[in-house]
Amino acid sequence: xxxxxxxxxxxxxxxxxxxxxxxxxxxxxxxxxxxxxxxxxxxxxxxxxxxxxxxxxxxxxxxxxxxxxxxxxxxxxxxxxxxxxxxxxxxxxxxxxxxxxxxxxxxxxxxxxxxxxxxxxxxxxxxxxxxxxxxxxxxxxxxxxxxxxxxxxxxxxxxxxxxxxxxxxxxxxxxxxxxxxxxxxxxxxxxxxxxxxxxxxxxxxxxxxxxxxxxxxxxxxxxxxxxxxxxxxxxxxxxxxxxxxxxxxxxxxxxxxxxxxxxxxxxxxxxxxxxxxxxxxxxxxxxxxxxxxxxxxxxxxxxxxxxxxxxxxxxxxxxxxxxxxxxxxxxxxxxxxxxxxxxxxxxxxxxxxxxxxxxxxxxxxxxxxxxxxx
Amino acid sequence: xxxxxxxxxxxxxxxxxxxxxxxxxxxxxxxxxxxxxxxxxxxxxxxxxxxxxxxxxxxxxxxxxxxxxxxxxxxxxxxxxxxxxxxxxxxxxxxxxxxxxxxxxxxxxxxxxxxxxxxxxxxxxxxxxxxxxxxxxxxxxxxxxxxxxxxxxxxxxxxxxxxxxxxxxxxxxxxxxxxxxxxxxxxxxxxxxxxxxxxxxxxxxxxxxxxxxxxxxxxxxxxxxxxxxxxxxxxxxxxxxxxxxxxxxxxxxxxxxxxxxxxxxxxxxxxxxxxxxxxxxxxxxxxxxxxxxxxxxxxxxxxxxxxx
Numbered sequence: 175x176x177x178x179x180x181x182x183x184x185x186x187x188x189x190x191x192x193x194x195x196x197x198x199x200x201x202x203x204x205x206x207x208x209x210x211x212x213x214x215x216x217x218x219x220x221x222x223x224x225x226x227x228x229x230x231x232x233x234x235x236x237x238x239x240x241x242x243x244x245x246x247x248x249x250x251x252x253x254x255x256x257x258x259x260x261x262x263x264x265x266x267x268x269x270x271x272x273x274x275x276x277x278x279x280x281x282x283x284x285x286x287x288x289x290x291x292x293x294x295x296x297x298x299x300x301x302x303x304x305x306x307x308x309x310x311x312x313x314x315x316x317x318x319x320x321x322x323x324x325x326x327x328x329x330x331x332x333x334x335x336x337x338x339x340x341x342x343x344x345x346x347x348x349x350x351x352x353x354x355x356x357x358x359x360x361x362x363x364x365x366x367x368x369x370x371x372x373x374x375x376x377x378x379x380x381x382x383x384x385x386x387x388x389x390x391x392x393x394x395x396x397x398x399x400x401x402x403x404x405x406x407x408x409x410x411x412x413x414x415x416x417x418x419x420x421x422x423x424x425x426x427x428x429x430x431x432x433x434x435x436x437x438x439x440x441x442x443x444x445x446x447x448x449x450x451x452x453x454x455x456x457x458x459x460x461x462x463x464x465x466x467x468x469x470x471x472x473x474x475x476x477x478x479x480x481x482x483x484x485x486x487x488x489x490x491x492x493x494x495x496x497x498x499x500x501x502x503x504x505x506x507x508x509x510x511x512x513x514x515x516x517x518x519x520x521x522x523x524x525x526x527x528x529x530x531x532x533x534x535x536x537x538x539x540x541x542x543x544x545x546x547x548x
Numbered sequence: 549x550x551x552x553x554x555x556x557x558x559x560x561x562x563x564x565x566x567x568x569x570x571x572x573x574x575x576x577x578x579x580x581x582x583x584x585x586x587x588x589x590x591x592x593x594x595x596x597x598x599x600x601x602x603x604x605x606x607x608x609x610x611x612x613x614x615x616x617x618x619x620x621x622x623x624x625x626x627x628x629x630x631x632x633x634x635x636x637x638x639x640x641x642x643x644x645x646x647x648x649x650x651x652x653x654x655x656x657x658x659x660x661x662x663x664x665x666x667x668x669x670x671x672x673x674x675x676x677x678x679x680x681x682x683x684x685x686x687x688x689x690x691x692x693x694x695x696x697x698x699x700x701x702x703x704x705x706x707x708x709x710x711x712x713x714x715x716x717x718x719x720x721x722x723x724x725x726x727x728x729x730x731x732x733x734x735x736x737x738x739x740x741x742x743x744x745x746x747x748x749x750x751x752x753x754x755x756x757x758x759x760x761x762x763x764x765x766x767x768x769x770x771x772x773x774x775x776x777x778x779x780x781x782x783x784x785x786x787x788x789x790x791x792x793x794x795x796x797x798x799x800x801x802x803x804x805x806x807x808x809x810x811x812x813x814x815x816x817x818x819x820x821x822x823x824x825x826x827x828x829x830x831x832x833x834x835x836x837x838x839x840x841x842x843x844x845x846x847x848x849x850x851x852x853x854x855x856x
């Protein structure tokens with residue numbers, strides 16, 4: 175049978191998967207969830223950006239970054255700086271000793287806006303910076319590490335150290351960054367109040383559209399020659415190198431791409447939640463983002479979205495009612511997903527659920543999907 | 549900034565500051581030794597290393613309470629028993645963890661990292677449920693309280709000296725185990741060439757388990773020593789983990805001397821910078837320098853030359 179949807183970059187089944195996820199995000203959630211919960215799910219979906227990036231870096235490329243929170247945070251902070259400057263107009267901050275600068279700077283006896291805050295008065299620059307700052311940072315790290323063939327666990331430890339350093343720096347430089355509280359009390363985007371329910375619903379849809387753009391980009395990378403090279407690199411790096419490819423360039427590219435995805439997620443997080451703080455930058459959030467991707471299935475970009483939604487929903491539900499159980503559950507989840515389900519939800523689906531569905535549907539005799547093992 | 553002080557005062561300040569650096573050095577060495585065995589020799593990333601230290605600290609806490617209540621006569625020496633017990637308890641837990649988890653993951657180092665992170669979360673919650681979220685401190689025996697007057701201006705706290713002596717003692721013990729014992733020889737042989745070591749009749753599975761257990765046991769002793777200079781909370785272990793890994797990686801995995809040298813340089817850099825900058829900036833600068841040097845020299849300070 176010739177499937178009209180069969181295409182180089184997406185076969186029929188994958189298109190169906192995208193359609194189902196789109197239906198869930200754009201139809202089901204807005205219909206059944208009240209605005210508060212919808213905003214909560216919008217927040218979860220911002221983490222999905224990071225998880226999709228991790229699927230490309232870690233699942234496909236074999237590069238485990240424990241510092242994705244850095245890029246999420248940088249993207250979020252860029253957006254928060256713009257919103258904070260808009261919220262700190264001289265009229266709004268007339269009671270401060272220096273009107274017109276963000277309140278935390280005033281509290282820390284700063285009398286002028288630091289020079290590197292100035293460009294964030296411009297929205298166009300902010301949009302540019304949201305992606306550019308984390309990508310440049312990732313590029314520097316990537317060039318330094320991958321050119322010298324640092325990989326595997328060393329890369330993981332060093333990215334983790336970078337996450338720790340950035341957190342200490344943000345908390346320590348209270349006057350410039352808002353310290354441990356982060357940048358709070360964000361109000362409007364170009365005069366449009368982002369705190370109302372309608373604004374939050376609109377932002378949820380914007381977020382969903384961006385997420386799908388990212389998902390399509392990830393799908394494109396996976397199905398392209400680059401994606402196949404990444405998998406080859408993950409499994410037999412030396413052979414790829416001896417075949418004449420510059421391995422470092424591919425690694426740098428995919429690491430930067432993951433950083434860009436995370437940064438978009440961070441900026442959308444700031445818009446939807448209304449603040450940004452160092453608690454989304456450090457070691458703990460960064461490693462939790464890895465578990466989102468791992469639960470969804472480290473090789474499945476759609477799985478990453480489901481994994482993120484599931485883990486965060488469980489976190490909210492359990493930590494509301496049984497805070498003690500949550501940490502135990504999260505710890506057990508880390509161990510279980512590594513030891514018993516290395517391919518996560520997507521693996522369970524491909525190995526357990528899909529074959530049974532196929533039996534129920536005798537007409538649909540498609541070949542089983544190849545889910546590469548560990 | 550120095551003009552307000554007299555010469556002798558300055559000497560005293562630098563002596564005290566240098567001594568604070570030495571205590572930090574001892575702490576780093578103690579933290580890193582267990583990891584140098586586990587990560588350096590076996591290549592296993594144990595993110596729960598901090599929690600094994602905290603286990604040793606809690607064992608000491610329990611024993612301190614026990615001796616205070618039932619054996620006050622022997623209270624002055626309880627600490628030595630506590631250290632031995634901390635070694636045994638942490639080592640036993642390490643052995644169990646290796647059997648249940650780590651041995652299935654030797655071929656997947658990144659997955660070991662995630663699984664042991666999960667273990668660390670579970671242990672933290674267990675500590676919180678058993679001992680409460682508040683930090684606990686032990687009662688220090690009388691002979692360890694107070695300080696040793698070196699001159700009339702320089703005083704050295706006795707518990708600091710004690711931690712330093714411990715760090716030296718445990719380093720020597722680990723060195724002897726690694727380089728002078730049959731077990732150490734086997735560990736190094738496996739580290740060099742696992743298949744060959746297996747072929748000449750070394751029981752690699754058992755050696756792995758013992759190595760992991762001893763590494764965890766050393767972590768437990770380190771935790772026990774920390775109770776002498778600070779209090780213990782359920783999440784304290786997580787604070788150490790980045791520093792500890794950086795110390796081991798910076799020194800060059802597999803080199804005990806490298807670990808000690810890197811602990812020395814990191815601790816001295818940090819305590820000297822702390823004199824000029826705020827604590828957080830000193831830490832940021834030190835860690836950034838370490839990360840920067842690691843980017844230029846990924847194999848660390850003292851790299852073992854191996855043919856892989």
